[in-house]
Amino acid sequence: MQIGFIGLGIMGRPMAGHLADAGHDLFVARHRSPVPDDLVQKGVTECASARAVAEKSEVIITIVPDTPDVEGVLFGENGVAEGLSDGKIVVDMSSISPTETKIFAEKIKAKGCGYLDAPVSGGEQGAINAALTIMVGGAQKTFDIVKPLFDTMGKTITLVGPNNGDGQTCKVANQIVVALTIEAIGEALVFASKAGADPNKVREALLGGLAQSKILEVHGQRMIDRTFDPGFRIKLHQKDLNLALQAARELGVSLPNTAGAQELFNVCNALGGEGWDHSALVKALEHMGGHKVAED
Numbered sequence: 001m002q003i004g005f006i007g008l009g010i011m012g013r014p015m016a017g018h019l020a021d022a023g024h025d026l027f028v029a030r031h032r033s034p035v036p037d038d039l040v041q042k043g044v045t046e047c048a049s050a051r052a053v054a055e056k057s058e059v060i061i062t063i064v065p066d067t068p069d070v071e072g073v074l075f076g077e078n079g080v081a082e083g084l085s086d087g088k089i090v091v092d093m094s095s096i097s098p099t100e101t102k103i104f105a106e107k108i109k110a111k112g113c114g115y116l117d118a119p120v121s122g123g124e125q126g127a128i129n130a131a132l133t134i135m136v137g138g139a140q141k142t143f144d145i146v147k148p149l150f151d152t153m154g155k156t157i158t159l160v161g162p163n164n165g166d167g168q169t170c171k172v173a174n175q176i177v178v179a180l181t182i183e184a185i186g187e188a189l190v191f192a193s194k195a196g197a198d199p200n201k202v203r204e205a206l207l208g209g210l211a212q213s214k215i216l217e218v219h220g221q222r223m224i225d226r227t228f229d230p231g232f233r234i235k236l237h238q239k240d241l242n243l244a245l246q247a248a249r250e251l252g253v254s255l256p257n258t259a260g261a262q263e264l265f266n267v268c269n270a271l272g273g274e275g276w277d278h279s280a281l282v283k284a285l286e287h288m289g290g291h292k293v294a295e296d
Contacts, residue, residue, distance in 0.1 A: 004057030054083030086112035105164035119171035137166030186282035231277030
């Protein structure tokens with residue numbers, strides 16, 4: 001297929017690489033940084049603008065940091081929307097506002113094009129290993145066309161619902177679970193360490209019981225090893241929790257523990273850690289409790 005790809009950061013770069021390796025023709029444009037050399041070597045074509053990318057592509061994929069970034073890429077000057085024609089498909093794999101997603105989708109569909117919101121989970125390693133979880137909102141017929149591309153980039157692909165915004169809603173729910181699980185593991189390891197137990201052995205024991213999880217396996221070890229290079233940056237997880245709390249206000253739903261996790265991320269920011277991996281939320285707990293799980 002002729003595929004446009006905009007957003008070649010930590011996640012997008014390996015995702016685009018998998019598509020190129022699968023034999024698709026990729027057309028890319030700079031978002032915030034130059035096109036990586038490894039993608040150039042794979043034969044991708046760099047275009048002068050998002051509009052030019054859309055003009056050359058059947059399917060245009062975007063994966064950029066936040067809602068305003070998506071809006072700019074799609075509808076800004078020389079944006080994707082200006083290069084669309086009937087029958088093309090836009091797939092936004094960013095993690096952004098479900099409400100704004102619905103607005104973006106209506107504008108794209110008014111041009112006779114398809115639209116899927118398809119945010120991902122799995123972090124950098126999942127992108128590198130083509131093992132991402134992809135949560136999709138949109139029409140079944142559009143999903144069926146794009147599904148082979150999703151299979152190239154991910155492992156668990158789910159059409160969450162027929163409405164645009166359903167995928168983003170699922171991603172927000174995912175980020176709530178991830179944040180609260182990181183917070184719970186941080187509390188458990190700080191508690192165990194302060195009580196004099198070996199946090200390595202505590203983690204090992206917990207992995208054999210009902211408390212086991214991928215987050216305990218990966219991020220629990222990060223907390224013990226003090227390896228807080230991202231990964232997934234705290235500032236990006238804060239963006240996702242802001243989406244959750246904003247939507248909760250609109251829906252009249254209370255998310256008290258989500259709000260608490262956001263405050264702990266705020267403590268990390270105050271310590272200079274907005275660029276830390278989100279597992280470093282444990283540093284906020286350590287700061288308030290005066291005890292570290294392990295020494296840096």
